Amino acid sequence: MSATVQPMRADARRNRQLILAAAAQAFAEDGIGVPVDEIARRAGVGTGTFYRHFPTKEALFEAVVLEHMSEVVAEAARRAAAVAPGEALLDFLTYLADQGATKRNLVDALAGAGIDVESRAAHFKKALEAQLSELLTRAQARGEIRDDVTLGDLIGLVMGTCQYSNHGASQRRMLSVVYDGLRPSGRPDPSSDSSSEDRPAFQ
Amino acid sequence: MSATVQPMRADARRNRQLILAAAAQAFAEDGIGVPVDEIARRAGVGTGTFYRHFPTKEALFEAVVLEHMSEVVAEAARRAAAVAPGEALLDFLTYLADQGATKRNLVDALAGAGIDVESRAAHFKKALEAQLSELLTRAQARGEIRDDVTLGDLIGLVMGTCQYSNHGASQRRMLSVVYDGLRPSGRPDPSSDSSSEDRPAFQ
DNA sequence: CAGAATACGGAACTAGCGTTCCGTTTGTCA
DNA sequence: TGACAAACGGAACGCTAGTTCCGTATTCTG
Incomplete structure (x- = not known):
């Protein structure tokens, strides 16, 4: 598991950060109930992109x-x-x-x-x-x-x-x-x- | 609104109590997430009965x-x-x-x-x-x-x-x-x- | 600059759960 | 005991939200 993380593509890295930020805010504001779609929307990405970054x-x-x-x-x-x-x-x-x-x-x-x-x-x-x-x-x-x-x-x-x-x-x-x-x-x-x-x- | 509560049928009154007790226990144990079906099951009644007693x-x-x-x-x-x-x-x-x-x-x-x-x-x-x-x-x-x-x-x-x-x-x-x-x-x-x-x- | 690999978007699929419906059963009262 | 209203059970419906799929767009490499 030395797992040399091959560098993500630039847009991928950026989107990942956007999703994390949007999620932190959404959870804090609306609780855990916020739909994935809503988090994706706030981050400005599609749900497909979401699931590319987080398995669940x-x-x-x-x-x-x-x-x-x-x-x-x-x-x-x-x-x-x-x-x-x-x-x-x-x-x-x-x-x-x-x-x-x-x-x-x-x-x-x-x-x-x-x-x-x-x-x-x-x-x-x-x-x-x-x-x-x-x-x-x-x-x-x-x-x-x-x-x-x-x-x-x-x-x-x-x-x-x-x-x-x-x-x-x-x-x-x-x-x-x-x-x-x-x-x-x-x-x-x-x-x-x-x-x-x-x-x-x-x- | 003097609401003379016409007496419920005996089984109805009993079931209502069973549901309340089952619900109190279920909520305490498993949180608010427990499905209505599960509460009804615990109380030993059907979901129809449940909704006869509680509108929601x-x-x-x-x-x-x-x-x-x-x-x-x-x-x-x-x-x-x-x-x-x-x-x-x-x-x-x-x-x-x-x-x-x-x-x-x-x-x-x-x-x-x-x-x-x-x-x-x-x-x-x-x-x-x-x-x-x-x-x-x-x-x-x-x-x-x-x-x-x-x-x-x-x-x-x-x-x-x-x-x-x-x-x-x-x-x-x-x-x-x-x-x-x-x-x-x-x-x-x-x-x-x-x-x-x-x-x-x-x- | 071209080709390939990677990532994207969002429609479609699926599962779970609240609620409704209705044929069947049970309690009550004469 | 018989008849009728009240109550029951659980199948079926619809909605919401998580997840998958795949055609399209973007980034990287030579």
């Missing part, structure tokens, strides 16, 4: 999600590098929350449809979790985060705030509550006051 | 959701009545979290499909929110809950913990973090220790 609609989902995850992982790694563990962790989580909120429709739709993106995205997921896990462990060792909280809890809490960030709920305030709750009991917010309205105490 | 598949969704919501509202009201506001609020929220976790698939599926259950369920939703709102206001007046938190935040936070209560995340621990975060800064947990019980009771 589900394959397109995968491609879109993988592309997105790889971006997230890269950006997250960049953020995790420099700062002190506690701060870095919250920064990391905040970034994830932003991403989650933005692409919520997409992720929801995929999960809701029971599409097994997990297996293909496992690599990226592992990478993310590894980074988060290290930050969490260090932050806990320093007493900056409750000891009983697990990696899964962390992810669940942050992603949870993405699900309902409308209907009069502010994701900023919800995150602020979560971050307060993550500190060990009796340990006040180390930075500014926590009664912030629309300004999270970190950033 | 969506009407069935509504019926299922409304039934569930009316149960939740009734039980929630019962719990909210007796205790002190702060405690009552958390008890109330915990009950909602339980329900949300149990019926997650159903609610997800409905929301994901963009079905307008809101308009029909508006009455129940209002009732729930009214009760919650009063508890929240009272608890905030007593300084037991952060002042900046809104009703929407509260609901979002609690429902958020329902979304990811697997994959190594414990809903109990997540709720515990949220409840800690809801207290005004520097106010320790008034009740027992806040460390995890390892009895998730659900997963």
Whole structure:
């Protein structure tokens, strides 16, 4: 499988990108239900062309999600590098929350449809979790985060705030509550006051 | 519109219940995608019978959701009545979290499909929110809950913990973090220790 | 610039699912 | 118990959306 990818024809490469972009947008806007025809139309190609590039609609989902995850992982790694563990962790989580909120429709739709993106995205997921896990462990060792909280809890809490960030709920305030709750009991917010309205105490 | 419901025939009444029960189970297990045929099969009736009872598949969704919501509202009201506001609020929220976790698939599926259950369920939703709102206001007046938190935040936070209560995340621990975060800064947990019980009771 | 390989477009095919129709069965009431 | 209305079952219909096919257009190579 050394698979020297023989170069695609120029128009083919361009169309592939157009389809991916159109799909990402369409899924985010209208959910997973968008017909293939609609995606093709948005990309300005025919359905035949679509199926030349992706063997199936589900394959397109995968491609879109993988592309997105790889971006997230890269950006997250960049953020995790420099700062002190506690701060870095919250920064990391905040970034994830932003991403989650933005692409919520997409992720929801995929999960809701029971599409097994997990297996293909496992690599990226592992990478993310590894980074988060290290930050969490260090932050806990320093007493900056409750000891009983697990990696899964962390992810669940942050992603949870993405699900309902409308209907009069502010994701900023919800995150602020979560971050307060993550500190060990009796340990006040180390930075500014926590009664912030629309300004999270970190950033 | 005094609508004296002339009594249904015995078999009809029975079948209607069978369909509702089968539907609730089917939606919870397999999502909203289950074909009408499958629901009918589970209920042990034909599709013709199905459509005799519900004019459309969506009407069935509504019926299922409304039934569930009316149960939740009734039980929630019962719990909210007796205790002190702060405690009552958390008890109330915990009950909602339980329900949300149990019926997650159903609610997800409905929301994901963009079905307008809101308009029909508006009455129940209002009732729930009214009760919650009063508890929240009272608890905030007593300084037991952060002042900046809104009703929407509260609901979002609690429902958020329902979304990811697997994959190594414990809903109990997540709720515990949220409840800690809801207290005004520097106010320790008034009740027992806040460390995890390892009895998730659900997963 | 010509020929061949690659890619394109969209009509046509197929499968699944919601809904309707109608001949048959069952419950109810006198 | 007999007759009639109510309810049942499941075959059939039509629509939507995923996929395939093939004649046409475009790009690359010598």
